[in-house]
Amino acid sequence: MRIIVYGTLRRKQGNSHWMTNGQWLGDHLIDGYELFSLGHYPGVVEGTGQVYCEVYRIDASTLGELDALRSKGGEYKRQLLQTPYGSAWLYVYQRSVAGRQRIESGDWLKRDAVSE
Template sequence: MRIFVYGSLRRKQGNSHWMTNAQWLGDHTVEHYQLYSVGHYPGAVPGEGTVFGEVYRIDASTLAELDALRTKAGEYSRQLIQTPFGSAWMYVYQRSVEGLTYIDTGNWLDRDKFK
């Protein structure tokens, strides 16, 4: 199975250690989503924009760990998207983005430009 990650799970980011057993497949941009800073991590929501990230091949154990990290308390839900590498899961932010910083480049690595 595959997963699209766009924030702290990306290479050289704070939670990239969760992807230790994953196989990087390549970069990808997802259309019709907007990226917001939730603090130390981002949230992508449906909207007019694009979100830049990475696609990985992962095993069921890694997916279960990521679900425990991301879907607790209903903060994210996992949705299936299409990528050049095949279908992949993406965690979509479920809470209100009102008052959060919008990252209009769609790239979490640009977050310091929008403070």
């Protein structure tokens, strides 16, 4: 199975250790979504933008661990999307993003960049 990651699970980010047993397949831009800062981590919601992601092949055990991490309290829900690497799961944020900062670039790693 495959998973799409867009924030702290990406390479060299704070939670990238969760991907240690995964196989990085490549980078990908997903259309029709927007990225928001939720503080120390991001959330993706359906919208009009693009979000920069990484796609990994993972095993069922890793998916179960990520489900426990991401689905706790109903904060995220998994959604299956098509990627150049095959279908992959994306964790979509389920709560309101009202008042949250939209990351216009769609890239969590560029969230502090100033738009000119």
